[in-house]
Amino acid sequence: MMGSGGMIVMDESSCMVDVAKYFTTFLQEESCGKCVPCREGVRRMREILEDICTGKGKEGDVALLEKIATGVADGSLCALGGSAPNPVLSTIKYFREEYDAHIREHRCPAGVCKALITYSIDPEKCTGCGLCVKVCPTQATSGEKKKPHKIDNEKCTRCGACIESCKFDAITVK
Amino acid sequence: MVNLIIDGKNVKADKNMMVLEAARSAGIDIPTLCVHESVSRSGACRLCVVEIKKGSRTRIVTSCLYPVEEGLVVDTKTERVQNVRRLVLELLLARCPESDVLWKMAKEMGVEPQTRFAVDTDKGKCILCRSCVRVCEEIVGVSAIGLFNRGSHKTVGTPFMEKSDVCIGCGACVYVCPTGHIEMTSAGDKRKIWGRTFKMQACEKCGKYFAPIDQLKYISKKTGTPLKEMMICTNCR
Ligand code: SF4
Ligand code: SF4
Ligand code: SF4
Ligand code: FES
8 A cells, every 4th residue: 555565454443544644644744845746735635634534524525635646646756756645545445435434424433533533431331430530631531439430522632541441341432 | 850749740859859849849838837948957847747658558757858759659638647737736826826827827727726725825936846946056156045844844045044145146046936936126226135135236337227246246256357347237238
């Protein structure tokens, strides 16, 4: 997927839009900036990917990404620009539905994009042990001892510390 | 002389020509931004792309840098070519929304600005084509300006954006800039460029201020012509 010949293994806990954004951000820094398609095109692709990851994606963004990616691949001066669009093009090709979920439903299926996910506690599973209250850096978790706890979504920064700590799998990401 | 085919036309071209010149000599127009006859070519804007065919393989190349070859088949208007050109213009319009040159070009090519791009407000009209840097280095010979930083942070200017003591205020960079990004203002015996003010020399015959004194000194030193003999403008000489 990357032009460098590297291979990365991912599972369903990786968000493909986030992955494309990650590589595009990296490539924007790598671009020497000499030619227009690579210097300006990679930057614009990154901006759009960032929008999609934060729920600001627009209908038509995927088509636009494909258009920019093709132009950058065809029009760039060197091999960096020639392969810079690969992460975008291949994630769109194989994980189109992930893009659509972000744009249309403001949902990150892999539960990675922080702006699009909420943490909640399943009252059936929660034993009220209070571990999550101890680990939460922003005091977003609260509850009485031995009673189901709650997460305040205003305070929650989606750091994931509570999930790690919960022994009863009571905390879910949606 | 070599023979090539451009847009289905048989074209004869001098063997030292680039595809761009060969096409233009045959009346085929190719848009360009970073080509200027006074400076070497950088291939930065990518507006001049064309598609070439060799055997069954086709490839996109920049016509301003691609030398003609016997039997070369060139297409200047394929879908792929147009898509690159349109993208380049959309990207540049978002970068330099104040450039009349870009707007005019976009209009001629039927390109609308891409509204999905957030328009830049800090880039001026500079498309980073490098022509100013090259003229200052290759023709003027002082290398007062350069391109700094990498990637999308690239900018043009004097080192550290400070007043340059090697700039002679000649204005050659202004002359080659395709978009009019470089500001040069003149008032009375003063010329301002790249943040520095130059004192101008008045022509001893007509009295018109015609060149910065620093420029005359520089030419005098370079050519050995005594400064005294350079106080007359080209019109009166
Ligand atoms: S394609 Fe190559 S030359 Fe063009 S900006 Fe990217 S790294 Fe530089
Ligand atoms: S005005 Fe200064 S920066 Fe511009 S070409 Fe002349 S010497 Fe170089
Ligand atoms: S200032 Fe003008 S000539 Fe210099 S790089 Fe920018 S657009 Fe090109
Ligand atoms: S005119 Fe050929 S790359 Fe700019």
